[in-house]
Amino acid sequence: MQKDFSTYNDADLALIISEKGIHAEKAFMEVYKRYSTGINAYCTKILNDKVIAEDIFQETFIKFYESVNPKVNTNIAGFLVTIARNLCLNHKRNRKQKVDITEMEFLSYDVQNYENVQMLEFVNTAVELLDDEYKEALILREYNNMEYDEIAQVLNITAINAKTRVCRAKKKVKELLKPYLKEITS
Amino acid sequence: MENEFLIFDYLDGKMTAQQEESFFNLLSQNDELRSEFKQQLALKTAFTKDLHTFVPSPETTMSLFSKMGIGAGAGAVSSALVNSSPSIFSKVLGVFGTTAFKSAAVTLIAAGATFFGLLKYDVIEWYDEEGSGNTTLTLNSNKIIESNETPKPQEINANNNSSLGENTNNSEPVIKVVEKIVTKDNFIFTIDTLKLKGEEKIKAKTFFNKLEDKFAQLVNDEDSNINSLERSELANYSFNSSFNNIPNGNFGNLKSQPINFSNSNLNLPLNVELGGSFYNSKLNNANNIDINRDYSSILNGRLSLFYNQSSEFQIGVDYRVEDFFQQFSIIDGNGRLLTYYQQPEFTVMSGVLRYLPDYLDYDFGFFEVQPLISASYGADLIGKGTVSRAGIGSNFYFGNKLYFQAMVEYSNLSFKQDEMNYNSNKLGVNFGVGYNLSR
Numbered sequence: 001m002q003k004d005f006s007t008y009n010d011a012d013l014a015l016i017i018s019e020k021g022i023h024a025e026k027a028f029m030e031v032y033k034r035y036s037t038g039i040n041a042y043c044t045k046i047l048n049d050k051v052i053a054e055d056i057f058q059e060t061f062i063k064f065y066e067s068v069n070p071k072v073n074t075n076i077a078g079f080l081v082t083i084a085r086n087l088c089l090n091h092k093r094n095r096k097q098k099v100d101i102t103e104m105e106f107l108s109y110d111v112q113n114y115e116n117v118q119m120l121e122f123v124n125t126a127v128e129l130l131d132d133e134y135k136e137a138l139i140l141r142e143y144n145n146m147e148y149d150e151i152a153q154v155l156n157i158t159a160i161n162a163k164t165r166v167c168r169a170k171k172k173v174k175e176l177l178k179p180y181l182k183e184i185t186s
Numbered sequence: 187m188e189n190e191f192l193i194f195d196y197l198d199g200k201m202t203a204q205q206e207e208s209f210f211n212l213l214s215q216n217d218e219l220r221s222e223f224k225q226q227l228a229l230k231t232a233f234t235k236d237l238h239t240f241v242p243s244p245e246t247t248m249s250l251f252s253k254m255g256i257g258a259g260a261g262a263v264s265s266a267l268v269n270s271s272p273s274i275f276s277k278v279l280g281v282f283g284t285t286a287f288k289s290a291a292v293t294l295i296a297a298g299a300t301f302f303g304l305l306k307y308d309v310i311e312w313y314d315e316e317g318s319g320n321t322t323l324t325l326n327s328n329k330i331i332e333s334n335e336t337p338k339p340q341e342i343n344a345n346n347n348s349s350l351g352e353n354t355n356n357s358e359p360v361i362k363v364v365e366k367i368v369t370k371d372n373f374i375f376t377i378d379t380l381k382l383k384g385e386e387k388i389k390a391k392t393f394f395n396k397l398e399d400k401f402a403q404l405v406n407d408e409d410s411n412i413n414s415l416e417r418s419e420l421a422n423y424s425f426n427s428s429f430n431n432i433p434n435g436n437f438g439n440l441k442s443q444p445i446n447f448s449n450s451n452l453n454l455p456l457n458v459e460l461g462g463s464f465y466n467s468k469l470n471n472a473n474n475i476d477i478n479r480d481y482s483s484i485l486n487g488r489l490s491l492f493y494n495q496s497s498e499f500q501i502g503v504d505y506r507v508e509d510f511f512q513q514f515s516i517i518d519g520n521g522r523l524l525t526y527y528q529q530p531e532f533t534v535m536s537g538v539l540r541y542l543p544d545y546l547d548y549d550f551g552f553f554e555v556q557p558l559i560s561a562s563y564g565a566d567l568i569g570k571g572t573v574s575r576a577g578i579g580s581n582f583y584f585g586n587k588l589y590f591q592a593m594v595e596y597s598n599l600s601f602k603q604d605e606m607n608y609n610s611n612k613l614g615v616n617f618g619v620g621y622n623l624s625r
Contacts, residue, residue, distance in 0.1 A: 041240035
């Protein structure tokens with residue numbers, strides 16, 4: 001018998017994982033399938049270091065597996081992001097963030113069309129250039145698909161504040177990519 | 187800012203139908219808003235595309251599951267890859283970042299797969315080393331099919347811009363394709379994008395050709411460093427690869443069709459069961475005969491084979507050697523009481539349909555209870571009679587594959603003897619042990 005865990009909601013998956021029964025691993029795999037991309041994006045973008053990000057990404061899921069409590073952690077995405085965030089913050093305390101502004105020089109490159117994959121690079125770099133508080137809100141919204149109240153919970157701010165941060169972050173990214181976007185939308 | 191919020195709300199799907207209508211009206215009247223909307227839409231699309239570049243690599247997933255002691259990483263990996271397949275090209279650039287952009291370094295990223303179900307958690311790793319001519323193929327993360335004295339394979343760092351043909355260190359692998367694609371009966375590798383130039387394309391193709399040769403060699407070469415068990419396992423696989431060259435601007439994309447490792451002998455969606463029954467048997471009906479409803483216990487044996495059509499339905503065949511006990515009496519014309527006993531033995535082959543509702547499945551942690559209902563209809567192999575059966579019970583899984591079964595079963599036998607039709611029923615408990623090959 002193979003259960004189709006894709007039909008299970010987060011709370012049920014959390015319960016199955018916490019019981020550590022014979023279905024726990026498969027339930028965990030479903031959680032991984034749902035959220036690994038978003039968490040990986042969060043870690044990578046927050047830390048700007050793919051190798052460290054990978055370690056923290058893995059540690060996030062290990063901690064999740066070990067500590068998920070279905071009574072407390074009904075919002076798996078929020079719980080995962082909280083774990084990842086704490087790990088990232090711990091790591092960042094020990095190193096100084098530095099973004100090379102000269103990376104933006106390639107924004108002056110010619111753009112042929114929007115589908116050009118360079119756009120992804122530009123967006124990536126523009127996001128990197130954001131202040132941490134805006135960057136984090138934007139990543140949680142756009143890469144982890146979290147609602148504003150969920151973002152607020154993770155960042156310990158109000159939902160209105162979360163929405164404002166996301167909007168400002170988008171505005172900032174848009175400004176950085178202005179020449180690009182103008183060409184795209186013209 | 188207000189207009190921007192409107193756009194965000196629309197893109198986030200937060201608007202009601204009425205609000206959307208107003209928004210569209212506003213858009214049609216306001217050039218500035220329209221331009222702003224297009225830009226925000228472009229950004230939103232870019233974010234979505236960018237997200238796809240963050241699908242964890244199979245190596246990362248394997249490493250994580252290995253650390254956690256989870257053997258079953260394949261489903262998640264392959265699922266993630268399925269989801270990511272449309273964005274492989276963007277993944278390539280996302281991973282290699284500006285290095286790829288500035289240096290046009292050649293990079294190979296392998297990803298993209300389809301899977302049909304969870305089966306076995308194999309890793310297949312391919313390495314080629316420039317100049318060494320060695321190709322290592324590893325089946326299972328802990329089983330080295332052939333190692334020779336090849337240095338331990340190293341992963342190409344995501345930031346490493348070493349390229350095929352530009353490798354300066356002969357001990358570094360030039361190409362690495364690591365995939366762990368688990369399907370019901372296939373390992374499917376799709377090398378979605380190879381961003382290679384001229385000569386490098388040829389080298390890559392040669393590399394895969396070498397893999398094919400190596401595979402054949404592993405199976406056929408008695409001297410290769412694999413034991414007979416591994417060899418017989420390997421013999422269950424077949425290896426095929428093919429490539430299409432697709433010109434694309436300054437670069438050539440070398441794209442492979444799925445490379446299949448087919449293995450139809452493993453993890454079949456089958457259950458095998460062996461069981462016995464304790465029955466109370468009684469005669470229910472015989473033509474106008476006064477029936478003595480005495481009971482007797484009879485032990486029967488069975489061997490069953492089921493195909494798991496889905497997680498909830500099984501169809502199968504049931505082979506049983508069983509008997510039905512019956513006792514009845516009649517007063518003959520001389521007033522004598524005659525008592526007849528019958529214990530006809532049948533060898534019955536039945537078709538069985540089972541329903542195992544997932545929602546009733548309960549996991550107690552150390553064992554799992556899987557309720558089931560069963561219906562079957564079959565005939566005696568020499569045509570003495572037919573048997574219909576219905577049962578309700580549970581499988582008790584201890585572990586992933588082995589289970590015990592207990593089922594209350596009702597059987598009805600119809601048979602003919604001495605021109606008389608008999609119907610015999612029995613109600614009992616069927617105990618069995620089963621093995622699930624599909625888990």
